[in-house]
Amino acid sequence: xxxxxxxxxxxxxxxxxxxxxxxxxxxxxxxxxxxxxxxxxxxxxxxxxxxxxxxxxxxxxxxxxxxxxxxxxxxxxxxxxxxxxxxxxxxxxxxxxxxxxxxxxxxxxxxxxxxxxxxxxxxxxxxxxxxxxxxxxxxxxxxxxxxxxxxxxxxxxxxxxxxxxxxxxxxxxxxxxxxxxxxxxxxxxxxxxxxxxxxxxxxxxxxxxxxxxxxxxxxxxxxxxxxxxxxxxxxxxxxxxxxxxxxxxxxxxxxxxxxxxxxxxxxxxxxxxxxxxxxxxxxxxxxxxxxxxxxxxxxxxxxxxxxxxxxxxxxxxxxxx
Amino acid sequence: xxxxxxxxxxxxxxxxxxxxxxxxxxxxxxxxxxxxxxxxxxxxxxxxxxxxxxxxxxxxxxxxxxxxxxxxxxxxxxxxxxxxxxxxxxxxxxxxxxxxxxxxxxxxxxxxxxxxxxxxxxxxxxxxxxxxxxxxxxxxxxxxxxxxxxxxxxxxxxxxxxxxxxxxxxxxxxxxxxxxxxxxxxxxxxxxxxxxxxxxxxxxxxxxxxxxxxxxxxxxxxxxxxxxxxxxxxxxxxxxxxxxxxxxxxxxxxxxxxxxxxxxxxxxxxxxxxxxxxxxxxxxxxxxxxxxxxxxxxxxxxxxxxxxxxxxxxxxxxxxx
Amino acid sequence: xxxxxxxxxxxxxxxxxxxxxxxxxxxxxxxxxxxxxxxxxxxxxxxxxxxxxxxxxxxxxxxxxxxxxxxxxxxxxxxxxxxxxxxxxxxxxxxxxxxxxxxxxxxxxxxxxxxxxxxxxxxxxxxxxxxxxxxxxxxxxxxxxxxxxxxxxxxxxxxxxxxxxxxxxxxxxxxxxxxxxxxxxxxxxxxxxxxxxxxxxxxxxxxxxxxxxxxxxxxxxxxxxxxxxxxxxxxxxxxxxxxxxxxxxxxxxxxxxxxxxxxxxxxxxxxxxxxxxxxxxxxxxxxxxxxxxxxxxxxxxxxxxxxxxxxxxxxxxxxxx
Numbered sequence: 001x002x003x004x005x006x007x008x009x010x011x012x013x014x015x016x017x018x019x020x021x022x023x024x025x026x027x028x029x030x031x032x033x034x035x036x037x038x039x040x041x042x043x044x045x046x047x048x049x050x051x052x053x054x055x056x057x058x059x060x061x062x063x064x065x066x067x068x069x070x071x072x073x074x075x076x077x078x079x080x081x082x083x084x085x086x087x088x089x090x091x092x093x094x095x096x097x098x099x100x101x102x103x104x105x106x107x108x109x110x111x112x113x114x115x116x117x118x119x120x121x122x123x124x125x126x127x128x129x130x131x132x133x134x135x136x137x138x139x140x141x142x143x144x145x146x147x148x149x150x151x152x153x154x155x156x157x158x159x160x161x162x163x164x165x166x167x168x169x170x171x172x173x174x175x176x177x178x179x180x181x182x183x184x185x186x187x188x189x190x191x192x193x194x195x196x197x198x199x200x201x202x203x204x205x206x207x208x209x210x211x212x213x214x215x216x217x218x219x220x221x222x223x224x225x226x227x228x229x230x231x232x233x234x235x236x237x238x239x240x241x242x243x244x245x246x247x248x249x250x251x252x253x254x255x256x257x258x259x260x261x262x263x264x265x266x267x268x269x270x271x272x273x274x275x276x277x278x279x280x281x282x283x284x285x286x287x288x289x290x291x292x293x294x295x296x297x298x299x300x301x302x303x304x305x306x307x308x309x310x311x312x313x314x315x316x317x318x319x320x321x
Numbered sequence: 322x323x324x325x326x327x328x329x330x331x332x333x334x335x336x337x338x339x340x341x342x343x344x345x346x347x348x349x350x351x352x353x354x355x356x357x358x359x360x361x362x363x364x365x366x367x368x369x370x371x372x373x374x375x376x377x378x379x380x381x382x383x384x385x386x387x388x389x390x391x392x393x394x395x396x397x398x399x400x401x402x403x404x405x406x407x408x409x410x411x412x413x414x415x416x417x418x419x420x421x422x423x424x425x426x427x428x429x430x431x432x433x434x435x436x437x438x439x440x441x442x443x444x445x446x447x448x449x450x451x452x453x454x455x456x457x458x459x460x461x462x463x464x465x466x467x468x469x470x471x472x473x474x475x476x477x478x479x480x481x482x483x484x485x486x487x488x489x490x491x492x493x494x495x496x497x498x499x500x501x502x503x504x505x506x507x508x509x510x511x512x513x514x515x516x517x518x519x520x521x522x523x524x525x526x527x528x529x530x531x532x533x534x535x536x537x538x539x540x541x542x543x544x545x546x547x548x549x550x551x552x553x554x555x556x557x558x559x560x561x562x563x564x565x566x567x568x569x570x571x572x573x574x575x576x577x578x579x580x581x582x583x584x585x586x587x588x589x590x591x592x593x594x595x596x597x598x599x600x601x602x603x604x605x606x607x608x609x610x611x612x613x614x615x616x617x618x619x620x621x622x623x624x625x626x627x628x629x630x631x632x633x634x635x636x637x638x639x640x641x642x
Numbered sequence: 643x644x645x646x647x648x649x650x651x652x653x654x655x656x657x658x659x660x661x662x663x664x665x666x667x668x669x670x671x672x673x674x675x676x677x678x679x680x681x682x683x684x685x686x687x688x689x690x691x692x693x694x695x696x697x698x699x700x701x702x703x704x705x706x707x708x709x710x711x712x713x714x715x716x717x718x719x720x721x722x723x724x725x726x727x728x729x730x731x732x733x734x735x736x737x738x739x740x741x742x743x744x745x746x747x748x749x750x751x752x753x754x755x756x757x758x759x760x761x762x763x764x765x766x767x768x769x770x771x772x773x774x775x776x777x778x779x780x781x782x783x784x785x786x787x788x789x790x791x792x793x794x795x796x797x798x799x800x801x802x803x804x805x806x807x808x809x810x811x812x813x814x815x816x817x818x819x820x821x822x823x824x825x826x827x828x829x830x831x832x833x834x835x836x837x838x839x840x841x842x843x844x845x846x847x848x849x850x851x852x853x854x855x856x857x858x859x860x861x862x863x864x865x866x867x868x869x870x871x872x873x874x875x876x877x878x879x880x881x882x883x884x885x886x887x888x889x890x891x892x893x894x895x896x897x898x899x900x901x902x903x904x905x906x907x908x909x910x911x912x913x914x915x916x917x918x919x920x921x922x923x924x925x926x927x928x929x930x931x932x933x934x935x936x937x938x939x940x941x942x943x944x945x946x947x948x949x950x951x952x953x954x955x956x957x958x959x960x961x962x963x
Contacts, residue, residue: 041751044962045695047723053366055394065727066746073697073750076723081368081397085386096597104387104596107620108394109362275746276738299749320365374687376715402689402718406707417918425708425917428941429715430683641686 005127012316015127015136016309018145019186027190031155033308038155038301040077050311050320051080055110058084060139061117066276067139070299071114074306083110098122099129106131112310113137120144120179135313137306143179149274150183152305154191156298157229160270164191170223170265171214172199172255173233173282176206180274181233189213199223199255220255224264231272232257235282248281258284262292270294326448333637336448336457337630339466340507348511352476354629359476359622361398371632371641372401376431379405381460382438387597388460391620392435395627404431419443420450427452433631434458441465441500456634458627464500470595471504473626475512477619478550481591485512491544491586492535493520493576494554494603497527501595502554510534520544521576541576545585552593553578556603569602579605583613591615647769654958657769657778658951660787661828669832673797675950680797680943682719692953692962693722697752700726702781703759708918709781712941713756716948725752740764741771748773754952755779762786762821777955779948785821790951791916792825794944796833798936799871801943802912806833812865812907813856814841814897815875815924818848822916823875831855841865841897862897866906873914874899877924890923900926904934912936 006015006022013026040046056075058068068084075082087101096104102113112135115123120142127136140146154164161167169188175181175198188196196214198205209216217223224230235251257271271283271293279285288295314320327336327343334347361367377396379389389405396403408422417425423434433456436444441463448457461467475485482488490509496502496519509517517535519526530537538544545551556572578592592604592614600606609616635641648657648664655668682688698717700710710726717724729743738746744755754777757765762784769778782788796806803809811830817823817840830838838856840847851858859865866872877893899913913925913935921927930937956962 043695046697046751047695053364053368055367055397065729069725069727069747070750072725073723073752076697076725081394083390083393083397085390087386097600100597103617104620105390107617108391108624109367109621110394276742279739296745296749299746300751303750374685374689376688376718402715404711404714404718406711408707418921421918424938425941426711428938429712429945430688430942431715 005124008316010316013309013312014316015123015138016147016313017124017127017136017138019147019150019183019190020145022190024190024192027151027154027187030151030305030308030312031158033312034151034155034301034305037307038304041300041303046077047079048077049079051075051078051111051314054078054080054112054314055108056080056082056112056114056310057105057110058082059087059105059113059115060085061087061115061122062140064116064140067116070302071137071139071306074303074310077303078307078310080111080310098126102126102129106134110134111314114139116140118142133317135317137309137313140179143177143182145183146179146274147183147187148302148306148309149180150187151309152298152302153184153231153272153274154187155301155305156272156294157270159297159301160294161228164188164193167193167228168195168197168226169193169229169231170197170199170227171231171233172220172223172257174204174235175200175209175233176204177236178233181231182212184231185212185214197223197227201255220257220261221264224261227265227269229270229272230257230262230265232277232283234274234276235278237278252281256280256282256284257287259286259290262287268292272298275299326445329637331637334630334633335637336444336459337468337634338445338448338457338459340468340471340504340511341466343511345511345513348472348475348508351472351626351629351633352479354633355472355476355622355626358628359625362621362624367398368400369398370400372396372399372432372635375399375401375433375635376429377401377403377433377435377631378426378431379403380408380426380434380436381406382408382436382443383461385437385461388437391623392458392460392627395624395631398624399628399631401432401631419447423447423450427455431455432635435460437461439463454638456638458630458634461500464498464503466504467500467595468504468508469623469627469630470501471508472630473619473623474505474552474593474595475508476622476626477593477615478591480618480622481615482549485509485514488514488549489516489518489547490514490550490552491518491520491548492552492554493541493544493578495525495556496521496530496554497525498557499554502552503533505552506533506535518544518548541582542585545582548586548590550591550593551578551583551586553598553604555595555597556599558599558602573602577601577603577605578608580607580611583608589613593619596620647766650958652958655951655954656958657765657780658789658955659766659769659778659780661789661792661825661832662787664832666832666834669793669796669829672793672947672950672954673800675954676793676797676943676947679949680946683942683945688719689721690719691721693717693720693753693956696720696722696754696956697750698722698724698754698756698952699747699752700724700756701729701747701758702727703729703757703764704782706758706782709758712944713779713781713948716945716952719945720949720952722753722952740768744768744771748776752776753956756781758782760784775959777952777959779951779955782821785819785824787825788821788916789825789829790944790948791822792829793951794940794947795826795873795914795916796829797943797947798914798940799912801939802936803870806830806835809835809870810837810839810868811835811871811873812839812841812869813873813875814862814865814899816846816877817842817851817875818846819878820875823873824854826873827854827856839865839869843897862899862903863906866903869907869911871912871914872899872904872907874919874925876916876918877920879920894923898922898924898926899929901928901932904929910934914940917941
């Protein structure tokens with residue numbers, strides 16, 4: 001899937017579909033813009049009028065209360081009008097095609113689609129077909145990408161480590177099925193970290209994983225050694241079957257993050273997780289709630305990062321005064 | 322059902338339940354008011370404060386994402402507060418009667434009910450029982466009426482044909498079960514078109530169809546001949562059974578709109594459909610997406626027309642400054 | 643469950659979880675504040691900017707369209723942003739714990755949780771664990787409490803009877819399973835009514851009912867005699883089984899409120915019910931719709947009382963300018 005579609009001729013962000021093809025400068029602009037929104041959450045009135053009168057549609061073909069909530073809050077705090085559409089239970093039941101649904105909504109003069117879909121490439125496909133004044137934000141498409149999640153992770157890393165140069169980042173778990181991991185790996189490399197390691201059993205690594213710019217490892221002790229950042233992935237139980245891994249407890253023994261294993265990382269390493277966490281499956285409660293965990297800060301940063309991306313795409317489409 | 326209930330003593334629109342009983346002057350006022358809102362969708366800030374502080378309840382006893390969305394957008398762009406209530410899954414499950422639900426909501430000082438219900442006459446029944454300061458808008462009741470859909474269709478026809486006099490309009494498909502067709506026929510006659518033809522197999526026409534002021538025909542070639550406007554109806558598969566028609570492909574062969582059949586109409590005829598469309602059942606994709614199709618403009622106009630009706634009813638109830 | 647958690651060190655309302663532990667002065671402050679909002683529903687613009695920029699989350703683990711609607715309207719009329727989360731069908735399905743859900747939402751910098759839960763103590767538990775700037779409002783927890791309902795009932799009683807001193811109040815029906823009754827009894831005693839009687843078959847009274855400060859009675863004639871206020875409870879059919887009562891019609895014969903039985907009460911007695919009512923089960927239609935019924939006024943007052951509680955908790959947390 002080409003990533004050029006998400007940029008204007010001037011190289012500005014028009015859609016936000018994937019981290020691929022975005023250069024370090026643009027990713028840094030997103031992080032800087034998010035920084036200006038991050039402080040706002042402490043204000044008495046958590047609202048700015050930047051997107052007043054804009055209509056943002058949360059188009060969720062796959063249920064996700066938490067992700068929908070952060071996008072809804074981000075839009076509301078920019079003073080946009082938000083319309084939630086849960087399409088799983090909706091007019092597709094009447095046999096309407098995806099494109100007909102999109103064209104109908106765009107005829108109502110909406111300004112942005114936030115799209116969550118179980119199929120890889122769905123947001124990309126929609127962006128190819130929407131009217132030129134509409135922006136599409138990918139809120140997770142199949143096993144392909146979850147770029148706003150990756151950017152909030154980058155924001156959180158920069159918040160704690162100040163810079164990306166020289167960092168060793170370990171991503172642990174089901175890399176094979178994770179759209180989050182895929183987006184993180186591209187972002188980390190674009191932002192210039194020293195090393196991205198992926199740690200997983202062979203059955204949970206993609207076939208040509210090395211071409212992604214990572215070091216694949218199968219042992220936690222080796223993988224976490226001297227790491228600055230440890231990112232645990234959610235074990236997508238619903239996507240797994242017995243062919244991939246023996247049991248939850250066996251997985252936890254080998255790849256779950258415990259206080260003992262975390263000692264292999266640098267003493268000031270931060271522990272991240274995209275949530276929702278499976279306590280005792282991929283991460284011990286004592287680590288998730290421990291001093292090195294920044295899991296809840298990731299959630300906070302998610303609102304600011306999404307406000308930044310919404311504002312940047314609307315601005316580049318000329319949709320702001 | 323008496324239509325007088327929807328007018329004030331001064332003949333102003335108080336509820337909007339059916340086209341029946343509304344004269345040409347009032348229908349034209351709706352179209353003119355909608356025209357003032359139609360341009361607004363292009364503005365940077367698509368909002369006017371006309372209904373600020375009003376509470377509009379989308380009371381949907383029958384699921385319809387698309388219709389709910391246009392009403393929600395119309396209300397939001399008038400700065401009203403919208404509350405969506407999907408009653409199918411709600412307190413009626415606790416055995417409360419429809420009237421008790423209505424009286425409870427009106428006790429919360431809401432200003433407008435937008436009602437969708439599977440039973441003919443539901444909106445009318447509610448209008449008879451609400452407090453005098455509340456307006457009821459019919460968003461589709463059983464097989465009875467869908468008057469806002471009919472008015473957006475009239476708006477679209479006037480947009481393209483400038484006037485109603487002299488127009489030949491063909492409505493094709495399942496007239497028998499269609500609340501849309503019923504409302505369109507009344508509106509077209511009130512606005513003074515030359516001829517309304519309905520084209521359908523006999524099993525899909527009401528018994529006394531001629532009393533509705535239409536010419537019933539069973540052949541597409543004859544029916545489309547010299548038509549200025551062709552309105553295709555959705556084949557409500559869920560309402561059909563084998564007694565009414567042989568098969569989808571047989572229906573398409575006889576009554577589906579193809580480019581070849583469309584050639585019988587005037588060369589500048591417009592093609593309309595209330596959506597969602599069944600491609601290849603009642604309409605060929607090449608026609609739905611072709612140069613004569615105004616299907617997506619109907620959707621756009623739907624927001625403006627609903628804004629007009631909401632504003633007019635609130636104004637006549639004295640609910641606006 | 644300790645009630646001190648809901649007060650600040652200065653004795654101001656921080657959370658609203660239960661009536662227990664709140665003194666007469668504070669309850670009166672709620673009623674007085676609600677009074678200032680009650681008139682607002684008549685205004686052209688039913689909105690004040692008191693909670694502008696605040697985010698209020700309706701966290702409903704148990705479905706309740708009606709209660710959710712009154713809280714949504716109350717928040718909207720205070721200009722807060724409302725986010726509805728129906729958790730029954732949501733991320734708890736992904737196995738996330740209640741506390742993880744709460745901590746995630748609070749990381750998004752929300753200001754208030756309105757909580758409905760089938761388990762007694764749920765709102766209390768959440769209040770014990772939220773960040774100090776967040777307020778928790780109990781919108782009904784299991785069979786424990788429904789304090790906003792009790793306060794709107796008190797508001798309605800004061801509206802009609804002016805004072806609580808000297809009043810005889812009869813509560814009729816399934817006291818055993820009713821969180822509403824539990825909260826009402828505490829409130830009525832705190833506000834200084836003369837007598838609270840509970841009228842029910844023995845199987846529907848709690849074991850140590852006398853310790854609650856009520857007079858238990860099993861006969862309607864005796865119970866309603868000279869009452870100033872008659873509160874009928876909803877018969878929670880879904881919670882009942884045959885062990886508790888013989889049949890609906892038998893229940894109505896013994897404990898249903900009819901015009902004849904109501905004659906035992908004072909001639910100016912008011913009849914209340916938390917809704918939704920089961921006509922012909924616990925109350926005759928002629929009484930529910932009769933001149934002594936204030937059931938719909940209770941609903942109206944519910945919006946004003948919830949506005950008052952939301953405003954008071956936000957103010958005591960320093961969240962208002």
